Amino acid sequence: xxxxRIPVGPQHPALKEPESFRLALSGExxxxxxxxxxxxxxxxxxxxxxxxxxxxxxxxERICGICSHAHSTCFLQAVEExxxxxxxxRAAYIRSVxxxxxxxxxxxxxxxxAGHEVGFDTLLMYSWKDREIxxxxxxxxxxxxxxxxxxxxxxxxxxxxxxxxxEVIKGVDALEKRTRxxxxxxxxEPTLINRLSGVGVLSRQDVLSLGAVGPTxxxxxxxxxxxxxxxxxxxxxxxxxxxTDKHNDVYGRTLVRLKELLESYKIIRQALDNMPExxxxxxxxxxxxxxxxxxxxxxxxxxxxxxxxxxGTDKPDRVKVRAPTLANIQTVALMLEDRYLADxxxxxxxxxxxFSCTDRMISLKQKRQRRRVMRWEELRVYGIEWYRSRGxxxxxxxxxxxx
Amino acid sequence: MSTEEKIQQxxxxxxxxxxxxxxxxxxxxxxxxxxxxxxxxxxxxxxxELRFPILLTITGLDEGEDLGFIYHLARExxxxxxxxxxxxKDGPSIRTVTAYFPGAEIYERELVDLLGARxxxxxxxxxxxxxxxxxxxxxxxxxxWNAKALKDKEAE
Numbered sequence: 001x002x003x004x005r006i007p008v009g010p011q012h013p014a015l016k017e018p019e020s021f022r023l024a025l026s027g028e029x030x031x032x033x034x035x036x037x038x039x040x041x042x043x044x045x046x047x048x049x050x051x052x053x054x055x056x057x058x059x060x061e062r063i064c065g066i067c068s069h070a071h072s073t074c075f076l077q078a079v080e081e082x083x084x085x086x087x088x089x090r091a092a093y094i095r096s097v098x099x100x101x102x103x104x105x106x107x108x109x110x111x112x113x114a115g116h117e118v119g120f121d122t123l124l125m126y127s128w129k130d131r132e133i134x135x136x137x138x139x140x141x142x143x144x145x146x147x148x149x150x151x152x153x154x155x156x157x158x159x160x161x162x163x164x165x166x167e168v169i170k171g172v173d174a175l176e177k178r179t180r181x182x183x184x185x186x187x188x189e190p191t192l193i194n195r196l197s198g199v200g201v202l203s204r205q206d207v208l209s210l211g212a213v214g215p216t217x218x219x220x221x222x223x224x225x226x227x228x229x230x231x232x233x234x235x236x237x238x239x240x241x242x243x244t245d246k247h248n249d250v251y252g253r254t255l256v257r258l259k260e261l262l263e264s265y266k267i268i269r270q271a272l273d274n275m276p277e278x279x280x281x282x283x284x285x286x287x288x289x290x291x292x293x294x295x296x297x298x299x300x301x302x303x304x305x306x307x308x309x310x311x312g313t314d315k316p317d318r319v320k321v322r323a324p325t326l327a328n329i330q331t332v333a334l335m336l337e338d339r340y341l342a343d344x345x346x347x348x349x350x351x352x353x354x355f356s357c358t359d360r361m362i363s364l365k366q367k368r369q370r371r372r373v374m375r376w377e378e379l380r381v382y383g384i385e386w387y388r389s390r391g392x393x394x395x396x397x398x399x400x401x402x403x
Numbered sequence: 404m405s406t407e408e409k410i411q412q413x414x415x416x417x418x419x420x421x422x423x424x425x426x427x428x429x430x431x432x433x434x435x436x437x438x439x440x441x442x443x444x445x446x447x448x449x450x451x452e453l454r455f456p457i458l459l460t461i462t463g464l465d466e467g468e469d470l471g472f473i474y475h476l477a478r479e480x481x482x483x484x485x486x487x488x489x490x491x492k493d494g495p496s497i498r499t500v501t502a503y504f505p506g507a508e509i510y511e512r513e514l515v516d517l518l519g520a521r522x523x524x525x526x527x528x529x530x531x532x533x534x535x536x537x538x539x540x541x542x543x544x545x546x547x548w549n550a551k552a553l554k555d556k557e558a559e
Contacts (some may be wrong), residue, residue, distance in 0.1 A: 001501065034528070035529070035530060036529045036531075037531055037532060038530075038531055038532030038533060038534065041532045041533065043543065043550070045544065046544060081429070208456065209504075209505045209506065210505055211457060211458055211504065211505040211506030212506075219481055224457075224479070226481075229479065229480065229481035230431055230477075230481035230483075288433060292434070293428070294432060294433075294459075294475055294483055294485060296459070296477075296483075303459070305459045305460050305461075305472065305475065307462045307475065317464075318462070318464055320460070320462040320463075320512075322459060322460035325458075326509060326510075327460075327506065328505055329507065329509070330505075
């Protein structure tokens with residue numbers, strides 16, 4: 001017999017993306033949890049069928065703001081297989097460099113979010129400040145902080161010059177120093193150790209049966225990593241370790257992500273030092289021969305899977321995307337049960353969920369809505385009027401703040 | 404002989420009806436068309452005997468008269484086996500695979516919402532991914548579906 005049932009979300013206290021949980025509570029304990037997703041469903045798979053492969057590339061890159069390179073590379077690997085294209089080795093190396101820089105910014109982002117969720121906001125400020133280093137590097141290399149647009153069918157669009165490579169190495173050196181400091185903090189700081197240990201427990205057996213992926217799986221001792229198991233881009237030629245941990249909880253997931261950062265730096269240095277000379281892309285045909293291909297990619301949050309079916313035209317017949325969060329979300333209900341309500345934000349955050357990725361598909365507006373852009377001054381007047389109509393008058397306040 | 408070729412041979416040895424229906428597309432990629440009635444046996448054999456413990460996802464396809472479903476299985480060594488079944492679109496009923504892969508639940512719910520599949524044996528639960536008020540009989544990933552037709556219908 002449970003005392004109370006509460007909905008949490010879709011506007012959620014812990015995350016900036018919508019998802020909804022129904023929790024049955026007995027006192028402070030969660031007795032039962034269920035998850036409802038789909039609030040970010042934008043129709044991308046369907047939209048891909050109506051666009052050409054090159055248009056789809058840019059659409060698919062926008063499935064997710066954080067692992068955009070993951071999705072675009074995963075999609076292209078399938079398309080390139082169908083077209084019988086072998087990308088130049090230099091392009092493969094550049095894809096791996098960008099992929100690891102993306103993992104670095106994603107894991108540093110997660111570290112900040114995790115710190116925030118447990119009330120350790122200093123960690124948020126520190127790690128997000130450091131994250132700027134990698135975002136600046138990505139902007140220098142590709143022109144963008146996220147959604148890099150580096151990929152094209154048959155290779156990449158931009159080269160990494162020797163001078164730029166030196167800048168990247170400098171940035172990576174600085175980041176490595178910071179990461180070693182965070183690892184020290186994670187291993188010694190009682191605030192983190194006590195707050196994260198034994199929270200969000202997921203056994204190895206649960207990972208195997210529910211098919212969890214990425215750091216969530218690896219922190220429960222399941223060493224699956226597509227970069228090793230089914231190598232793509234340049235990973236077959238690069239030396240790195242798959243990090244696992246046996247804590248089976250949020251603390252373990254923190255250690256795995258931190259140590260993975262060190263592996264990413266190792267990969268980036270190797271790839272830049274041994275980058276083969278050569279062209280950046282091979283010419284791709286407009287029409288892709290009929291066939292089907294399955295592509296796998298180790299995104300920061302876990303395995304990304306794309307399936308593409310072609311029909312001989314310039315548009316695909318079907319594009320299917322399985323983002324890592326969809327594989328991990330089913331573990332959340334399990335991790336919440338019989339735990340305290342106060343653990344919920346960090347347990348959810350610990351799988352590093354990304355619901356834009358997960359919900360790829362449909363939004364229909366009931367009526368045609370007019371979009372309007374409000375200027376700052378208009379917004380200010382609107383706000384003052386809104387309050388005045390409710391009996392509060394701000395108009396006489398001396399607002400000397402210049403914006 | 405490569406691992407993939409060995410798996411291909413094991414499949415053919417065990418299920419003679421798969422003759423000519425298992426293709427090795429490239430290293431680590433096996434595709435097989437499986438008759439609907441024999442699917443459970445092949446899936447059980449692949450997951451337990453051929454050591455494919457991972458279900459990557461399930462892809463649903465609209466193929467005109469039929470709906471196609473591809474179960475993407477994977478091994479720890481990276482070999483994937485893509486088992487495809489077909490059912491008639493006017494009675495698209497398949498059995499749940501949650502007994503072999505408990506994590507398949509959300510992938511099966513997606514097939515229900517987006518392609519109109521009927522999954523026998525799937526436990527009650529929240530739908531995914533369409534909203535609660537989504538009109539019945541509208542399956543967005545079917546080829547004859549488009550958003551405009553639905554909007555026009557609602558406007559009527």
